[in-house]
Amino acid sequence: MAGIYIHIPFCKQRCTYCDFYTQVAPHLIPEIVDCINRELNLRKDYLKNSPIETIYFGGGTPSVLNNSQFMAIFSTIFSLYNVNPDAEITFEANPDDLSPEFLDSIASLPFNRISIGIQSFDDEDLKRINRRHRGIQAINAVKKCQDHGFNNISIDLIYGLPSQTIERWKNQLNIAFQLNVQHISAYGLTYEEGTRLWKQREMGKVDVVMDDEMIIMYDIMLQKMIENGFEAYEISNFSLPGYHSRHNSAYWELNPYLGVGPSAHSYDGNSRQWNISSNKKYINALKNDESFFEKEVLTLNERYNDYVMVALRTVKGIDLKLIEANFGVEFKNYCTKNSTQFIEMNKLKYNEHLLSLTKEGIHISNLIIGELMYV
Ligand SMILES: C[S@@+](CC[C@H](N)C(=O)[O-])C[C@H]1O[C@@H](n2cnc3c(N)ncnc32)[C@H](O)[C@@H]1O
Ligand code: SF4
Structure with missing residues (x-):
């Protein structure tokens, strides 16, 4: 079981918070x-000819490609790789690209x-972070995808955007639940070093949402997700039953994946590799048969x-049996010993051979992961 990730390193405009490798070119x-x-x-x-269970076009902005560019990539994949007939095949899109013409063309x-x-x-949020779309366009984009037959739709939201209040975040969630989507990814805003937003914060120009408010925003979201029938299958990923992202889940289960395109990462079970983060250098290297x-x-x-890092973020949690089988009894004992204090504090729960975060543990997940990692 394996996955293919294709990185499309282009954007029409750069958002202030983002440090993914992309270019306006x-x-x-x-x-x-x-x-x-x-x-x-x-x-x-x-x-190694493993069955391909998932193909994911991420970015950047895959929706800048046209039908024949997508088609060229698909025909290469389908002719060379062993793609399962029921593979999950996803692409990321920006709302303003999702016109009826574009959806017809793909x-x-x-x-x-x-x-x-x-x-x-929220148009004020969107303007502040330099997004290309407006709120109404996002709502219409979802509806257009539904009209065009998509019945497995995910939306990305960010909470804790500059100047966001708890009330305004609640409104965002209420709008999201009215759209009848199957999956929501919602990450707390991170200030990535070197981004425009990071520089704005350094200059004191950003109304930063404080940590205690971020926690309240997360807890409200979790509550609303459950009320609306969504499962919190990973700290930041929620879906209706049967709609987990198979691609992300495969990353979290450490299945092998091939990452293609500038800056894409690959994992084969024993090694990791990452492609050069430069469009020009990537093109030159591939044209000249260089590394x-x-x-x-x-x-x-x-x-x-x-x-440990990926499994603890999931609802299933860390499987101690799997640790023993894959990494040996010493790592299992180490993990068990270091988890005890968090179980006593009700931040972790232990069920059969699985260790997972409690609702209280979610907010200190990074600390717990640090303690369970072997250094
Ligand atoms: C790299 S983007 C690609 C998707 C597409 N280009 C878009 O902008 O909608 C993938 C997702 O990562 C999340 N993301 C990127 N930077 C982030 C940050 N600094 N903090 C929180 N979430 C972030 C956003 O939710 C975004 O939709
Ligand atoms: S969030 Fe998406 S559109 Fe914005 S810069 Fe990053 S990849 Fe591009």
């Missing part, structure tokens, strides 16, 4: 698509899931730490 799109196809060819044995492509980056429905990635072989210790 539409003239490079055809060359990048060409090089993505070359990379898919070069690395066709990376997943109707023949094999997408069965769409992830729409809404972030907020375009760095690679790190993981030690047992690093693989254990990776597992």
Whole structure:
């Protein structure tokens, strides 16, 4: 079981908070698509012919591609990889790209899931963080996708945006629940070093939401998610039953994945590798048969730490049996011993062989993960 991630490193406009590798450079799109196809060819044995359960076009902004560019990538994937007939095939889209014409033009492509980056429905928020769309466009985008037959729709929201109040966050959630989407990803805003937003905060120009308010916003969201029938299957990911993101879940279960395109990461169970974060250098390297990635072989210790980091964020939690089977009894004992204090404090719960966060534990998840990691 494996996944393919395709990074589309383009945006029409940069949002102030984002540090993903992307460029506003539409003239490079055809060359990048060409090089993505070359990379898919070069690395066709990376997943050892494992069945492909998920394909995910992320970004950047995959919705800047047109039908024939998507088609070129799909025909490479379907001719070289062993794609399961029921694979989950997702693309990320920005609301302002989702016109009826665009949706018509991609109707023949094999997408069965769409992830729409809404972030907020509030025009003041959206303007402040330099999003291209307005709230009403986001609402209409979801409706248009539903009209075009998408029945597995995810939306991204961010809470704790500058100047956001608890009341305004509640409104965002209320709007989201009226849209009848199947999945919501909601991350607390992080101030990433080097971004425009980070610089604005350094200059004292941002009304930063305080940590205690962020906690209240999260708790309100969790409560509302449950009331609306959503399962909190990971700290920041919520879905109606049966609509977990199979692609994200595979990352959290440490299944192998191939990441293609500038800055994309790959994992084969033993090593991680990451592609160069530069469109120009990526194009040059692929055209001249030069190296375009760095690679790190993981030690047992690093693989254990990776597992703890992702598994504790999920509703299932850390599987101590799996730790023993994959990393040995010493790591299992270490994890058990270091979890005791958090179980006593009711921040972790232990059920059968599974260790998971309690509602109270969610807010100190990073601290707990740090204590369970082996250093
Ligand atoms: C890299 S974006 C790609 C999706 C698409 N381009 C968009 O903007 O809607 C993926 C998601 O990461 C989240 N994200 C990116 N930077 C973030 C930050 N600094 N804090 C919180 N969430 C962030 C946003 O919710 C965003 O939709
Ligand atoms: S959030 Fe999305 S649209 Fe905004 S800069 Fe990042 S990738 Fe581009």
